[in-house]
Amino acid sequence: MSDALFAVPAEPVEVSPGAVHVPGWLSTETQRRLVELCREWSRGPAGMRRHRMPRGGMMSVRMVSLGWHWEPYRYSRTLPDGEPVAPFPSLLGELARAGVADAYGAPLASGTPDYDVALVNYYDADAKMGMHQDREEQADVPVVSLNLGDACVFRFGNTENRSRPYTDVELRGGDLFVFGGPSRMAYHGVPRILPGTADPDVGLAKGRLNITIRASGLE
Numbered sequence: 001m002s003d004a005l006f007a008v009p010a011e012p013v014e015v016s017p018g019a020v021h022v023p024g025w026l027s028t029e030t031q032r033r034l035v036e037l038c039r040e041w042s043r044g045p046a047g048m049r050r051h052r053m054p055r056g057g058m059m060s061v062r063m064v065s066l067g068w069h070w071e072p073y074r075y076s077r078t079l080p081d082g083e084p085v086a087p088f089p090s091l092l093g094e095l096a097r098a099g100v101a102d103a104y105g106a107p108l109a110s111g112t113p114d115y116d117v118a119l120v121n122y123y124d125a126d127a128k129m130g131m132h133q134d135r136e137e138q139a140d141v142p143v144v145s146l147n148l149g150d151a152c153v154f155r156f157g158n159t160e161n162r163s164r165p166y167t168d169v170e171l172r173g174g175d176l177f178v179f180g181g182p183s184r185m186a187y188h189g190v191p192r193i194l195p196g197t198a199d200p201d202v203g204l205a206k207g208r209l210n211i212t213i214r215a216s217g218l219e
Ligand SMILES: O=C(O)CCC(=O)C(=O)O
Pocket: 119, 121, 129, 134, 145, 154, 188, 189, 190, 210, 212
C-alpha cells in the first residue's frame, strides 16, 4: 500500500477501550477514489436500496452490501430477489487492515479471520441510524468505518443498552473509526448529519457516505 493513500492523520483518539477515532486518515485523493467506487457499487447490479425494518418502517439510510448481503438483521449470499451480491473489493480489506494497524498501533494478529463484507451507507441531510450493535458477524474482528462527504454526529455507547453512557463524536469526511475488543459489541448510531460540511474536492456534492468493513466469520 503506497503512502499516497493516506493523509498525515491526527493522533488516534481512544473513545473507549478498543474504540479509536483517527481524524483525517484518508488522503483527499483516496477519498475521491472511494466516492467514485461507491457510485459504481451503488449503481449495481444489486445496488443501493433502503431496507425495511422488522416492525415495518423503512430505514432512512440507503445501503449497498459487498461480499455478503446484509439487511435487518442477517447476512445472506443472495439478495431477496435472487440477485448475487457484488464481490468484496480487496482494496477495502487492505484499507481495513491498515486502519486497524494505525488505530491500535499494531497489526491484527496472524490467523485473524479476513475482512469479507462491507456495507456502504448513504445518508442524505435527513437520514439517521438508530442505536444498534453490529452483531450478525460470527467473528470477533474489529469493525472499520471510513467516512466520506458530510460530517455527522456518531454516537458511541456502551455494550449494555442504547442509552447513556455514550460519547458523541463528530466524524468528518476522511476520518477512520475502529471498534473492536471490549468495544466490539458497543451500541452505536448516527443521530444526525451536518449538511454542507464536505470538502468540495472529494466529489460528493451532498450527503455522507460511510463504508463499514467487517469480517463475517461465515463460510
Ligand atoms: O454510518 C455510520 O457511521 C454507522 C453505520 C453503522 O453503524 C452500520 O452500518 O452498522
